[in-house]
Amino acid sequence: MENLNRYFDLFDQSRTSQKAMEELNHLFTEDMEFVLNGDKKSGIGNWKLFMERVFAANSDIKHMFEGWKKTADTDQYETRWAVCGKTASGKVYTQTGKDIAKLNNEGKIIYLENVPDNTELFQTYKEL
Template identity: 70%
Template structure:
C-alpha cells in the first residue's frame, strides 16, 4: 500500500527530478499493465514512455487524491483524484477521475487503470 500512497507525489516530482523518476519507476513491477481511458499498454518501458510524454505535453502538473481504498470482493484498490496543470502550449486545465490498482506479492504496482471523467483526456496517448 505504501507504493500506492507514494505514486501521485512521485509522479508530480518526476517532471523535474530524475531521482524522483527513478523512485516512481521502482514502485511498479516490470510487467506492469496500465490502462489509459480504456487503452491497455504493458511493460515498464511503455510506462516510462507514457510518463515522459505527459511531461513533454505539460509544463507543470499537480495531482491530489482522496486515499486508496480496497474494492470489496476484489484484489484491487481505487482512489478518486483531481489534477491541475499547465500544458506546454501555456493553456491551463483541470481534470478529475479515479485510478484502480493492483499490487503484486512484493507490494509493487502490477496494474494501474486511469479512468478520467473526460473520456478525451488521453487521446494523444493512444498510439
C-alpha cells in the same frame, strides 16, 4: 499499499527530478500493465514512454487524491483524484477521475488503470 500512497507525489515530482522518476518507476513491476481510457499497455518501457509524453505535453502538473481503498471482494484498490496542469503551450486545465490498482505480493504495482471523467484527456497518448 505504501507504493500507492507514494505514487501521485512521485508522479508530480518526477517532472523535475530524475531521482523521483527512478523512485516512481521502481513502484512498478517490470511486466506491469496500465490502462488509459480503456487502452491497455504492458511493460515498464511503455510506462516510461508515457511519462516522457506527459511531461513533453505539460510544463506543470499537480495531483490530489482522496486515499486508496480496497474494493470489496477484489484484489483491487481505488482512489478518486483531481489534477491541475499547464500545457507546454501555456493553457491551464483541470481534470478529475479515478485510478484502479493491483499490487503483487511484494507491494509493487502490477496494474494501474486511469479512468478520467473526461474521456478526451488521454487521447493524445493512444499511439504509445
